[in-house]
Amino acid sequence: MRSHNVTVSPLVLTTIESVAKNEGASREHLSQGVFELSRLFTRGRSALNSSYLESPALAAAYLNYFLPVNLSKIQALLDEMPVEQADETFTVLDLGSGPGTGALAVLDWWHGRGSPSALSVVAVDRSMTALHQAESLWSQYCRIADLTGTSLQTRKADVERIGWLKEVQPGAPFDLIILANCLNEIYADGTDPIEMRTRLAIEALSLLAPHGTLMIVEPALRETSRALHQVRDRLLQEKCCTIYSPCLHENNCPALVKPDDWCHEARAWEPPAPIQEIDSEVGFIKDALKFSYLLLRKDGKTIVNRGPDVYRVVSELRHLKGEKRAWLCNETGRPEIGRQDRLASSENAAFDNWHRGAIVQIERIVHKERKGKVSALGRIEQDAAVQIVRPA
Numbered sequence: 001m002r003s004h005n006v007t008v009s010p011l012v013l014t015t016i017e018s019v020a021k022n023e024g025a026s027r028e029h030l031s032q033g034v035f036e037l038s039r040l041f042t043r044g045r046s047a048l049n050s051s052y053l054e055s056p057a058l059a060a061a062y063l064n065y066f067l068p069v070n071l072s073k074i075q076a077l078l079d080e081m082p083v084e085q086a087d088e089t090f091t092v093l094d095l096g097s098g099p100g101t102g103a104l105a106v107l108d109w110w111h112g113r114g115s116p117s118a119l120s121v122v123a124v125d126r127s128m129t130a131l132h133q134a135e136s137l138w139s140q141y142c143r144i145a146d147l148t149g150t151s152l153q154t155r156k157a158d159v160e161r162i163g164w165l166k167e168v169q170p171g172a173p174f175d176l177i178i179l180a181n182c183l184n185e186i187y188a189d190g191t192d193p194i195e196m197r198t199r200l201a202i203e204a205l206s207l208l209a210p211h212g213t214l215m216i217v218e219p220a221l222r223e224t225s226r227a228l229h230q231v232r233d234r235l236l237q238e239k240c241c242t243i244y245s246p247c248l249h250e251n252n253c254p255a256l257v258k259p260d261d262w263c264h265e266a267r268a269w270e271p272p273a274p275i276q277e278i279d280s281e282v283g284f285i286k287d288a289l290k291f292s293y294l295l296l297r298k299d300g301k302t303i304v305n306r307g308p309d310v311y312r313v314v315s316e317l318r319h320l321k322g323e324k325r326a327w328l329c330n331e332t333g334r335p336e337i338g339r340q341d342r343l344a345s346s347e348n349a350a351f352d353n354w355h356r357g358a359i360v361q362i363e364r365i366v367h368k369e370r371k372g373k374v375s376a377l378g379r380i381e382q383d384a385a386v387q388i389v390r391p392a
Contacts (some may be wrong), residue, residue: 004266006072013272015069015141015167015190019133020064027362033061034114038284040064041219053130065278067101070217073291074105074265077215080245080303081295083166084175088116093174095204096159096182097123100134106176107141110150118149126158131221140267148363160186160196173209173372180217183231184224192327193226198234205240205298213244213295214358220290229253231265235296242251244295245303246357248312249331255298255314263329264292265303266356267392304359304389308332311356325377336364337382348386357392 028211036056053059090110094102103121110119123134131154138152141168147321154170154274157164159182179201186251187196208214216229246265255261267289271279279286295303304310311328318325325338339351354360363385380386 003043006076007270008068008072008272009112010105011141011145012071013110013274014144015062015104015137016068017274018140018144020060022136023331027204029057030060030064031278034056034065034278034284037061037066038249038282042221049177053127053133054078059129059133063099065275067099067104068272068275069286069289070096070101070181071105071108071359072217072269073217073289073293074094074102076289077111077293077295078105078109078218081213081215082297082301087118090115090176091171091174091209092119092121092205092289092350093168093171093177093207093315094121094123095177096132096186097125097134097154097178098127098181099130100137100152102178102180103134104137104141106150106178107138107147107150111145111147115377118151120151120153120171122155122162122174122280123167124155124157128156131156159200165207168207172207173212174207174211175209176355177204177212177214178217179204179215179325181219182360183216184218184227193231194234196368197227198231198238200241201231201235201296202238202240205235205296208298213242213297214241214298216294216312218292220266222260223261225262225264227293228294229256232294241296241298242302244297244301245311246293247387248302248304248306248359249327251331254329254334257334261334264293266290266316280328281322302344306331307361309363310359310361310389311337313354313356313360316356317352317354324351328360333379335365336376337362337378337380343380343382346382347382348380348384350386351380353388354382355392358388359390361387361389 092106100123103123125131135154142150153169157167183197187193190196204214218224233252255263269289271286275286311330313326313328315327323338323340325336327336366381367378368375
């Protein structure tokens with residue numbers, strides 16, 4: 001069974017609508033901008049550059065369509081991460097913030113929690129246009145919600161250059177640092193983009209409080225996801241952090257063994273009416289949130305207790321003739337596991353509710369031998385207990 005669908009709060013939608021009125025984009029131009037941005041984010045990545053938010057048409061498209069989508073991804077992870085109750089102020093650093101997607105996500109999440117502590121966010125981006133929009137969204141949300149005890153500071157700085165660190169160090173340490181859809185857009189022309197992105201993540205970790213979380217969110221494309229897997233492996237080799245989620249181990253990523261593999265999330269989502277309207281105009285279907293991510297810590301906390309019998313489901317449950325199968329991942333590797341329909345029982349009934357991102361526990365996996373060779377496919381027998389430890 002999946003956890004509840006992610007939704008966009010009415011406060012966020014009202015805030016976006018209020019700020020978007022000042023953009024003055026027509027419905028036709030808005031749909032065209034969404035279609036063009038989607039092309040640049042997927043098939044046309046070679047033409048994507050960091051200044052796309054300087055275009056009024058693309059900035060309006062991002063605000064009306066991609067911001068609520070990406071905000072929802074961040075909020076799904078805010079609900080997943082461990083949170084220490086801040087004594088006075090919960091401090092956040094939003095790196096490569098764009099129009100403040102992460103800042104607004106945290107503000108709405110913090111307000112929804114009814115936290116007694118204050119909230120302070122520092123947003124860093126190279127685009128003043130984007131930072132001005134972040135300020136507009138923040139102030140409009142606080143006005144509508146009649147919020148006090150919050151502050152947003154913006155810093156114009158390029159995270160690809162050394163100077164950004166000095167801009168934010170006075171505010172450290174931070175309880176939460178967000179790098180959302182940022183890593184894949186930087187150092188693209190560098191001699192070693194993976195190493196350079198790893199260095200940026202290490203710099204960010206140096207600003208993190210001992211009990212804090214570094215959240216990295218990337219598009220669910222093969223290219224961007226595999227690049228994130230490589231950054232993950234290098235960070236672990238440096239021993240500067242541990243993984244809270246999604247990984248259940250700290251070995252090298254098994255999705256990198258085969259060149260066509262990658263790991264990503266697909267979370268159930270209820271798109272708000274404005275998103276559905278744009279989808280119908282441009283021919284999209286945005287009924288799930290797809291992304292790759294890392295929640296990194298320095299205190300060794302993990303999302304569940306790990307063990308060789310605890311796995312994360314890294315594919316959809318595939319229905320084949322007479323059986324179902326899924327790919328799993330843990331410290332033992334990336335095995336494919338199946339259960340024949342005729343072996344369904346009350347003991348393994350939870351298998352039928354497996355879904356991408358769920359964390360499951362399997363009492364026993366059997367590998368059949370045929371013609372002297374042991375099958376790589378693992379089987380769940382009728383009497384093997386299966387449970388979902390944590391749904392996605």
